[in-house]
Amino acid sequence: MKAIFFILFAVIAGITAMAITTEQTTIEPLLTEEITTETITEEPTTFETMPIVGDEYCTWGPSYWCHNKTTAAECDATTYCTNYVWSENTKGL
Structure with missing residues (x-):
């Protein structure tokens, strides 16, 4: 060994x-x-400001979208949440 x-x-x-x-x-x-x-003494390279990833809540995905009916509506994800995330007992919360 x-x-x-x-x-x-x-x-x-x-x-x-x-x-x-x-x-x-x-x-x-x-x-x-x-x-x-x-x-x-050369000028430093400048870059355009980029938006922060995840700054918009709706970019957080289904865990945020389908949290409740209000967030689903805000993110235009009500159909998705109804069809794929919410069970029959909790549709529409």
């Missing part, structure tokens, strides 16, 4: 060593690149 563990450990260590070596060769040119004042 110890021999199998040692072999497995050696294989994993070898893979890790290969990954580190690969990363070093990829990063090395970046470390030796000359940085000038022009590079440092």
Whole structure:
């Protein structure tokens, strides 16, 4: 059992060593690149403001839509809730 563990450990260590070596060769040119004042003073890239995911309650899905009749109506999901979520005993809450 110890021999199998040692072999497995050696294989994993070898893979890790290969990954580190690969990363070093990829990063090395970046470390030796000359940085000038022009590079440092470039304007930062700006991005358009994106809406927050989930900011609108109706994007929360059936767990919100079908909470009650009011939320189902707000999210235009009454038909969905009636057909797929609410049982016969609770239709329309």
